[in-house]
Amino acid sequence: MDYEPPFMKTYSDLFGESEQVNIPLVVDTCRNNNDKFCEVPLIDLGKLNVEKGIREAATKWGFFQVVNHGIPQDVLESLMREQMIKVFHRPFATKCEQHFVNNLSASSSSGYRWGNPSATSLLQVSWSEAYHVFLPDLTSMDHDTPLRSSLKCFATKAGSLAERLAEILGEEVKMKSGYFRENCFPNTSFMRLNRYPVCPVPSKVLGFLPHSDSSFLTIVYQDNVGGLQLLKDGKWCVIKPNPQALLVNVGDLFQAASNGVYKSIKHRVLAAEKEERYSVAYFYSPSYDTMIESHGVGDSASLYRKFSFREYKQQSDKDVKELGDKVGLSRFLL
Numbered sequence: 001m002d003y004e005p006p007f008m009k010t011y012s013d014l015f016g017e018s019e020q021v022n023i024p025l026v027v028d029t030c031r032n033n034n035d036k037f038c039e040v041p042l043i044d045l046g047k048l049n050v051e052k053g054i055r056e057a058a059t060k061w062g063f064f065q066v067v068n069h070g071i072p073q074d075v076l077e078s079l080m081r082e083q084m085i086k087v088f089h090r091p092f093a094t095k096c097e098q099h100f101v102n103n104l105s106a107s108s109s110s111g112y113r114w115g116n117p118s119a120t121s122l123l124q125v126s127w128s129e130a131y132h133v134f135l136p137d138l139t140s141m142d143h144d145t146p147l148r149s150s151l152k153c154f155a156t157k158a159g160s161l162a163e164r165l166a167e168i169l170g171e172e173v174k175m176k177s178g179y180f181r182e183n184c185f186p187n188t189s190f191m192r193l194n195r196y197p198v199c200p201v202p203s204k205v206l207g208f209l210p211h212s213d214s215s216f217l218t219i220v221y222q223d224n225v226g227g228l229q230l231l232k233d234g235k236w237c238v239i240k241p242n243p244q245a246l247l248v249n250v251g252d253l254f255q256a257a258s259n260g261v262y263k264s265i266k267h268r269v270l271a272a273e274k275e276e277r278y279s280v281a282y283f284y285s286p287s288y289d290t291m292i293e294s295h296g297v298g299d300s301a302s303l304y305r306k307f308s309f310r311e312y313k314q315q316s317d318k319d320v321k322e323l324g325d326k327v328g329l330s331r332f333l334l
């Protein structure tokens, strides 16, 4: 199929080496084991008094699901089933020509990316491809396609939802009221469209390497294939897909701004085994000048020094370039 990125060809040497040295499998065998599904809190936003549940989930889990979230189901389904398939099933050469961003390095521009062409071990390979989409790039296009209108609708609604959730969470940790409205805008956030092609060696590589998100909050819609896992008490557990729900996870900036009260949890995606998988993530992020400050409350001291989002992004981009991965918040510990 001419739309597949050349994973096998690019990584053939690494597969050869892994057989010789018999590296441990990176993937647990919990893919279809229902016992290992984790019960991520589910919050019905149509009900009253949801604040406590949201704060508890962000504190204990760093992840929760929401229903009655305000994004029409037909927008979600058409985005997944029709529009994303259309955009990813274009020839690989076309995808590269249009927006090639080499090796995930330029994270702050719209563009196509796949795998990790400079991987030196299978442990550094993500068997997936993605588009980063910044809203201004969508709105500056002169005509709407069904994909663009679905993405605009998704982005607008996900942005309002994120702001509502962020204000609820921020209030509890004494952030200034209106902080998010004043610093996070539609054009400072972005979407990431993810496709996980069927992988012939799903026990040897991951679909998306373990990472935390650099946002305040991330809103994710996943299809019903499954494979997203979060690290809970030292174990990877699978999040059962729920086509009615959106997933929300705390990102690094909220962990810092809440002085570690809310947790930016590592997550990863298994490589697709039988069926290709799609997801779309909205990263609720501030402008680069926004200052992130963590206040210790009572006896607890501030954990992180004050930093701007620009500083965080630049450091992460530098780490990805030089080390292959971002080091993250530990660089900003006091």
Ligand SMILES: C=C1C[C@]23C[C@@]1(O)CC[C@H]2[C@@]12CC[C@H](O)[C@@](C)(C(=O)O1)[C@H]2[C@@H]3C(=O)O
Binding pocket: 104, 107, 192, 210, 211, 212, 213, 214, 215, 283, 316, 317, 320, 324, 325, 326
């Ligand atoms: C290799 C990397 C790119 C990434 C940071 C990371 O070290 C691991 C996760 C990647 C990711 C995924 C979600 C977001 O798209 C992103 C901006 C983030 O916060 O973590 C990207 C990072 C990136 O593209 O720089």
Ligand SMILES: O=C(O)CCC(=O)C(=O)O
Binding pocket: 192, 194, 208, 213, 220, 222, 228, 267, 269, 278, 279, 281
């Ligand atoms: O594909 C998923 O379910 C999650 C993807 C993800 O973690 C990301 O895009 O940051």
Ligand SMILES: [Fe+2]
Binding pocket: 211, 212, 213, 218, 267
């Ligand atoms: Fe993520």
